[in-house]
Amino acid sequence: MLGINALTFLEKEGFPLLKSYLAQNEKEAASRSLEIGYPVTLKISSPDMIHKTEAGGIRVSLKDEIEVRHAFRELVDSFSSSYPEKWLDGIIVQKQGSGIEVIVGMLKDLQFGPVLMFGLGGVFVEAMKDVSFRLIPINASDAKDMMEELKGYDILRRSRSGPIDLPAIEDFLLQFSRFIVLHPEVKEIDINPLFISSLGSGVQICDARIKVVK
Incomplete structure (x- = not known):
């Protein structure tokens, strides 16, 4: 899709x-x-x-x-x-989207099952290849660790426009993990970009690609 x-x-x-x-x-x-x-x-x-x-x-x-x-x-x-x-x-x-761009995705490993990917989006995807991975399902601690593992974590934490809604990212990653567990027919998904703005504003999906097993 x-x-x-x-x-x-x-x-x-x-x-x-x-x-x-x-x-x-x-x-x-x-x-x-x-x-x-x-x-x-x-x-x-x-x-x-x-x-x-x-x-x-x-x-x-x-x-x-x-x-x-x-x-x-x-x-x-x-x-x-x-x-x-x-x-x-x-x-x-x-x-029109605004804020910091991140990417969230999932692919299914033949041995380990669904793997969650999270990283900085926009120019940082190619320039830094800054991503973290976890096996699904994840918990709140996993979601927080995935953010903190990024080399560009300070970009998320210290935006020029003020505090970024980090709790909303954690919530989104947990929601995404639950979604994958409930939908085994989804083989692969790529959300790019996901916009994150100021604290309390939440996150918003801009574009996505989904592969479903028929």
Whole structure:
């Protein structure tokens, strides 16, 4: 599952998401943007496209209806001309994310079972490869240790904008662990990015990719 399908699945499971809608035309995109509140992000939703950024399938920090309509046309035209053989669900209209980006994921090891991965997102993913791992299920102590093991832990702990909601990260990791235990059909999942903001603001999923055993 990719795009809006992955986001809808996670929302039904009670995970916190950035407000997101699927738009089929410019008018709907503009209407949803006004409902969400500017700035917004527009991105391609297609079951055939995993890496939207590399494919030029995202437009960020759109501040008004004119920018939204232009971005919508641009995304649809670019997708249609570059990938005529691929299916387009529509364009996701999403509240612009803010805060520190982290990644949360799970893959199933043939010997040990589901393994939880947590790390810094954004530029830090490639630059630092700063991640920690635990076998699922985890407890509260595991969740805290996973954060503190990161080389970039100080980035989480000492944001320029003030205290980051570290308790919300712990809660999310525990929720994620419980979700995996309850859903053995989920073979692999990648949440990237997950936005973390100031203390008390919680966390919000921006994008996700899910593989399910059929």
